[in-house]
Amino acid sequence: MASTEPVFAVRDLWKVFGPGADRIPAAAEHAHLSAAELHARTGCTAAVRDVSFDVHRGEAFVVMGLSGSGKSTLVRCLTRLIEPTSGTIAMDGRPVLDMDRAQLRDLRRHRAAMVFQHFGLLPHRSVLDNVAYGLEIQGMGKAERREKAALMVAKVGLEGLEHRRPGQLSGGQQQRVGLARALAVDPEVLLFDEPFSALDPLIRRDMQDEVIRLHRDEGRTMVFITHDLSEALKVGDRIALMRDGRVVQVGTPEEIVGAPADDYVRDFVRDVPREHVMTVRSAMRPARDGESESGPVVTPDTTVVAAIESVVRSGVPARVMEDGRCLGVVDHSRLLAVVANVSDEQEAA
Incomplete structure (x- = not known):
């Protein structure tokens, strides 16, 4: 029987920078202060403030927010690349904050691989040897790791470029090398920290499609950090929207767009074409006599705009x-009516 335990279970997580940082989470008077007020009173900056969420197995979980919202700090806390100030993180039920150095090394090498915005490729090594680097660190023999690396190079669409060096590749190709390197160690979770934000729009779209394809084909758990709403809606099964270190809403793209939790989220999604995100779940009615036997077929996840095309x-x-x-x-x-209701809500807002 498959485990239903979350891959990551995060509870009451804080990361505070500054003098006496460990005292901040426990002090009730700090809970409702803005970031500026907290810094003015204490000299501390709370990058992550009382955050709780689960990441389910096989899920693409997106953490989205503007610059300074705490999203990159949060993803680094998951594997303790940054040490949390307080709270708990469990991976497959095991407390990450209780892990010793050897256990953390194992977690980072085998179970959770990070894909960074800056590719971090070794300029003197070929594509193949860059992809094989993590396997080399694990102690795998040269022939075996190069064979496995070659499979990953093909998987991300770089076959034929194995012997080039990073300087001979485009930005998008370099990012594919970084993705292949992460995949090569066969991690349970892929962690993406704004991996495509430095790429040109067309290359960025191609890389988003590549990540979606890999997620669909492999069912691998992903935590994806971005400041781009359209990217979040495209990649994410669920989205956690952050502001000033807090998570203000967690939900599916349809929930975020269709039922924003507050004015901040509502402003964030104001310009999204809702009919491209909302699904037919919100427009279904019971079938009348004969209607369940004929007519075009859509799935519950079909978008309203796609369903309109089918019906027309x-x-x-x-x-x-x-x-x-x-x-x-x-x-x-x-x-x-779904489109009209959306338009009415936009006008009211």
Whole structure:
């Protein structure tokens, strides 16, 4: 039976920088201070403030926020590249904060691999040997690690470039090398820290598609850090939106866009075309006689805009099917009502 335990379980996590940092989380009077007020009163900066969430097995979990929101500090706390001030982190039920140096080394080498914004490639090594570097650190023999590295190079679409050096590659190709290097050690979790923010838009889109493909094909757990809302909505199964070190909302892209938790989130998603994110779940109605037997088929996760195209093309309601079962139907009026309600909410906001 597959484990239902979260890959990461984070509870009440704080990371505070400054004098007497360990006293900040326990002091009730600091809980509601803004970042500026906290620094003015204590000289400390709380990069992560009382954060709790779970990352489920096989999930692409995105942490999104503007610069200075604490998202990069948070992802580094997960494997103690940065030491948390207080709180708990468990990986597969094992307390990360209780791990000794050898256990942490094992976690970072075998179980959780990081893909950074700056590629960190070794300029004097070939693509193949850069990809094999983590396996070399693990002590794997040269022939075996190069064979495995070659498979990873092919997996990320760099076949034929194995013997080039990083300086002979484009930015997107270099980022693919970094991704292949992380995949080569076969980690349980891939941690991405704004990996594509320095890339040109077209290359960035290609790399997003590559990550989505790998996630779909392998079902590997991913924690993905970004400041880009469209990237978060594209990559994430669930999104944690951060502000000033706190998580202000955790939810699916549809939940974040369709039911923002507060005015900050509402402003963040204001310009998102909701019909491209909202799914037919929000527009379904029960099937009437005969409607469950014919008409185009959509899934519960089909977006409203895609369902509108299906219904307009066919001229009849679309069936919402899952596991061979008709859950309901969506018709033109129901779909347009979703769009209209969204527009009304935008006008009201």
